Amino acid sequence: MKTVAANGTWVGSKPPLLRFLDECHAKFSADDDGAVADYIPELGKADPAHFGISLATLDGHVYEVGDSKVPFTVQSMSKPFVFALALDTLGAARVESAIGVEPSGDPFNSIRLNAENHPFNPMVNAGAIACSGLIHEARDDDAFEYIREALGRFAGRTLAFDEAVYASESATGDRNRAIAYLLRTNAVLKDRVDSVLDVYFRQCAILVTARDIAVMAATLANRGLNPLTGQQVMTPYAISRTLSVMTSSGMYDYAGEWIYRVGIPAKSGVGGGILAALPARLGLGSYSPRLDSHGNSVRGIRVCESLSSHYDLHMLNRSDDARTSIIADYTISKNPSRRSRRPHERDILATHHEQVRVIELVGTLSFSNVDYVSRQLAGKPRPQFVIFDLHRVTSLTRAGARLVAEEFRELAAHHVTVVLSGVKRGSREWDIIREWTGGLTNVRDFYLLDTAIEWAEDQIVYRHGGAIDFHETTELSEQPLLAGLSTEELTDLASIGTVRHYRAGEKIVEAGTPAASVFFLRSGAVLVTLPGGVRLATLTAGMAFGEMALLEPTRTADVTADMAATAYEIPLREFERFRKQHPRAGERVMRNLALLLADRLIVANTKIDVLTSN
Ligand code: GLN
Numbered sequence: 001m002k003t004v005a006a007n008g009t010w011v012g013s014k015p016p017l018l019r020f021l022d023e024c025h026a027k028f029s030a031d032d033d034g035a036v037a038d039y040i041p042e043l044g045k046a047d048p049a050h051f052g053i054s055l056a057t058l059d060g061h062v063y064e065v066g067d068s069k070v071p072f073t074v075q076s077m078s079k080p081f082v083f084a085l086a087l088d089t090l091g092a093a094r095v096e097s098a099i100g101v102e103p104s105g106d107p108f109n110s111i112r113l114n115a116e117n118h119p120f121n122p123m124v125n126a127g128a129i130a131c132s133g134l135i136h137e138a139r140d141d142d143a144f145e146y147i148r149e150a151l152g153r154f155a156g157r158t159l160a161f162d163e164a165v166y167a168s169e170s171a172t173g174d175r176n177r178a179i180a181y182l183l184r185t186n187a188v189l190k191d192r193v194d195s196v197l198d199v200y201f202r203q204c205a206i207l208v209t210a211r212d213i214a215v216m217a218a219t220l221a222n223r224g225l226n227p228l229t230g231q232q233v234m235t236p237y238a239i240s241r242t243l244s245v246m247t248s249s250g251m252y253d254y255a256g257e258w259i260y261r262v263g264i265p266a267k268s269g270v271g272g273g274i275l276a277a278l279p280a281r282l283g284l285g286s287y288s289p290r291l292d293s294h295g296n297s298v299r300g301i302r303v304c305e306s307l308s309s310h311y312d313l314h315m316l317n318r319s320d321d322a323r324t325s326i327i328a329d330y331t332i333s334k335n336p337s338r339r340s341r342r343p344h345e346r347d348i349l350a351t352h353h354e355q356v357r358v359i360e361l362v363g364t365l366s367f368s369n370v371d372y373v374s375r376q377l378a379g380k381p382r383p384q385f386v387i388f389d390l391h392r393v394t395s396l397t398r399a400g401a402r403l404v405a406e407e408f409r410e411l412a413a414h415h416v417t418v419v420l421s422g423v424k425r426g427s428r429e430w431d432i433i434r435e436w437t438g439g440l441t442n443v444r445d446f447y448l449l450d451t452a453i454e455w456a457e458d459q460i461v462y463r464h465g466g467a468i469d470f471h472e473t474t475e476l477s478e479q480p481l482l483a484g485l486s487t488e489e490l491t492d493l494a495s496i497g498t499v500r501h502y503r504a505g506e507k508i509v510e511a512g513t514p515a516a517s518v519f520f521l522r523s524g525a526v527l528v529t530l531p532g533g534v535r536l537a538t539l540t541a542g543m544a545f546g547e548m549a550l551l552e553p554t555r556t557a558d559v560t561a562d563m564a565a566t567a568y569e570i571p572l573r574e575f576e577r578f579r580k581q582h583p584r585a586g587e588r589v590m591r592n593l594a595l596l597l598a599d600r601l602i603v604a605n606t607k608i609d610v611l612t613s614n
Contacts, residue, residue, distance in 0.1 A: 021053050024306050025065045052210035053066055076128070078206060099131065102121060109175055111126070121249040122245055126182075129176065132147075148203070151203075177197060180200075215228055252294055281313065326376065337453040337538075342540075370404050393422070405436035418440075419443075480544075486585070500567050504565075524563045526538070
């Protein structure tokens with residue numbers, strides 16, 4: 001439904017997801033359970049009524065409801081980002097040697113360390129302080145700015161910092177000080193406790209909004225690629241490890257319950273924020289300062305629970321049907337290329353059509369989809385050429401690419417040539433395919449499916465004794481349009497024609513201009529295209545073009561020489577005179593034309609059939 005806004009412009013109807021978030025906001029606003037954190041005195045000043053929700057999609061749209069633009073301190077939601085930053089800055093080995101990845105089952109501020117006297121995981125204070133210590137080791141006085149910039153890349157903007165909250169926690173945070181001394185005495189912290197804690201307290205006081213959190217979460221959900229800025233802000237390795245510890249420990253001693261009920265990796269902060277990142281789907285940010293006994297925002301938890309259950313988003317509740325990835329699977333008998341073939345070529349192709357198998361794919365080439373496709377090939381007689389049309393493929397996963405490469409190798413071992421169509425050179429998919437199939441010589445690619453089919457057909461014709469020589473010169477007697485004419489008639493016809501020479505790329509016929517002659521191609525090849533660029537046919541020596549002039553006064557297509565070409569051009573006026581002189585021959589030509597058109601119609605119908613029946 002569309003409505004007209006006051007200023008007269010069209011306004012789309014409300015997306016249902018926004019409507020849902022609105023309803024969540026209205027419903028949970030009434031919930032006054034929990035209390036604002038005040039162990040950091042400055043946090044106690046937060047307005048308990050504030051309630052903002054934001055959801056960012058991976059195509060870069062951000063939904064916002066309520067107080068989504070009210071700034072608050074990030075607190076513990078900084079922990080996943082600083083952990084990711086530490087992994088990318090110091091390397092996994094160094095980080096993992098200092099901090100564990102096991103859930104502690106303890107509250108966030110627990111002073112307990114694991115059996116090796118290391119923090120249980122980077123989501124509790126001990127592990128987070130250890131992470132800040134690692135960044136301090138690497139960046140010294142610059143550590144905090146380095147962290148602030150990293151968080152800013154996730155949010156897609158420069159993030160401010162709340163001096164008052166920082167000062168307040170710094171003045172009162174003795175428990176964290178105790179944790180830090182414990183870490184230092186166990187050599188987890190190498191630098192001075194006060195300088196490391198200064199970094200930690202400052203990072204917790206970075207200011208964000210629910211909107212920022214949604215975008216930061218969406219970046220986590222998108223393998224580290226910020227969907228708004230397009231920037232790859234961390235390595236996919238660091239992101240997947242970060243989401244792992246969020247899954248097992250992000251909600252502290254509520255983590256098990258959380259992943260059981262909600263099933264979305266998340267992180268909370270005592271400032272009232274909750275960040276939830278559903279891989280490959282969305283990022284959610286909520287802000288409501290009243291906390292439960294675990295230090296998690298009460299309304300934020302409600303929002304996440306509702307979103308997960310209403311849309312069935314639990315990450316372990318997934319299914320997929322690989323069979324939908326193939327939309328068409330045929331041999332070239334059902335869908336030949338648009339190239340007009342001479343009779344002996346047609347015969348070869350009709351006999352050997354099973355040698356060219358075309359599989360049109362759609363959507364994501366994932367692990368399951370590629371596996372399914374490979375089994376479709378394994379189950380049938382092996383063709384010499386397999387054309388994979390990837391025009392409708394939108395993405396390729398790493399696992400999918402790995403299986404694609406293994407399948408191509410398998411085909412190579414059996415002397416099957418792989419022909420790809422629809423992959424733009426230089427695209428991400430192209431790069432991945434090249435990377436994984438490097439060194440394979442049995443892979444060819446063409447942008448157009450039709451060109452790919454034509455190429456494979458040529459190979460079949462050639463392998464079965466048909467000559468593909470574009471430079472041979474044919475006589476009028478070989479023209480299907482002139483079949484059945486006597487030598488005398490052909491000689492007469494030749495005498496009224498002029499032999500034309502065309503350079504490669506030269507325009508021979510222009511759509512929209514008067515049709516005043518018919519052409520018979522003697523050598524080379526020409527391309528017939530519609531004005532928009534749609535390719536209708538490739539014609540080679542022995543074929544006619546512009547023959548529609550016999551029926552229509554205006555050219556409907558462009559004809560361009562695809563390589564150096566020669567043709568007989570016979571003016572229509574002369575041809576009319578010829579028809580009067582040789583009525584039988586004239587009638588024969590019109591009948592040949594009708595047969596050629598009927599042929600084309602059959603081919604066109606099969607193509608439509610192939611596209612709609614799958
Ligand atoms: N700065 C807070 C602290 O260390 C962060 C804790 C949290 O958000 N859970 O106590």
